[in-house]
Amino acid sequence: GGIITQTPKFLIGQEGQKLTLKCQQNFNHDTxxxxxxxxxxxxRLIYYSITENDLQKGDLSEGYDASREKKSSFSLTVTSAQKNEMAVFLCASSIRLGGLGEQYFGPGTRLTVL
Amino acid sequence: GDQVEQSPSALSLHEGTGSALRCNFTTTMRAVQWFRKNSRGSLINLFYLASGTKENGRLKSAFDSKERYSTLHIRDAQLEDSGTYFCAAEAGTGGYKVVFGSGTRLLVSP
Incomplete structure (x- = not known):
């Protein structure tokens, strides 16, 4: 079996700060x-990527950037953190290209903006 | 836009009883997946269906794309079944779109 890891587990930021969340998977999944x-x-879907260097916007992409540096990793950047924002960011992967497939989720990164 | 209505939002069951969760879709969906959020906040896969039904232990799921719904049946509920259950569906229209239900908080009590 594989695993998805997300770092950091908890992220505390300041208003206006640029924050980056990282995700790694060893399933060898494409998406x-x-x-x-x-x-x-x-x-709610922010970004997805169907292969290395691919990037597709989801419903919630505004205010975020993403980067699929290699097949196993997918990073997300909050371009300007909003004051009092609190949310959990979940990374997932699936074997199918471009489809829902069977998604496997990471443990999440909990963001708090002071 | 594409939406998923999940019901009920909360459900209380006594051990040994059962019930069903339901997701209704406003448009044709290509596939559906059911998850349970565990105590650590991780989403655990329960079922993935493109059609028909699947069963695993005390859980059974059905998906009818034409009628635009999916169900998750729980029978003989146990205390460890408590948690939040989500459905997620892949839109059948052009492009790729996944929408999640808002979740059902299940509490199983002795």
Whole structure:
């Protein structure tokens, strides 16, 4: 079996700060995803990537950048953290190109902006 | 836009009983996946369906793309089944789009 790791586990930032979240998977999956989860809501797709160096926008891409440096890693950047923002960012991967496939999730990065 | 309505938002069950969670879709979906969020906050895969039904132990899921719904049945509920359950669906329209339900908080009590 494989594993998805996300770093850091907890991220505390200041308003206006640029923050980067990292995700690594060793499933050898083609597709990787970044989701945001707010309390009481379902996950919302920020960015996804169907292969190395590919990048596709999700519904929530504004305010974020992403980078698929290599097949196993997918990073997400919050370009300017919003004051009092709190959310969990979840990374996922799946074997299928471009489709939902069977997604496997990382443990999440919990963001708090002071 | 594409939406998923998940119900109920919260559910209380006594051990040994059962119930069903449901996701209704506003458009045709290509596939659905059900997850459970564990105590550490990780999302655990339960089922992935492109059609029909799947069963695993005390859980059973069905997906009807034409009728635009999916269900997750839990029978003989156990205390460890408590948690938040999410459905996620892949839109069948052009391009790629995944939408998640808002979750069902299940509490199983003795």
């Amino acid at each position: 990787m995803y970044w989701y945001r989860q707010d309390s009481g809501k379902g996950l």
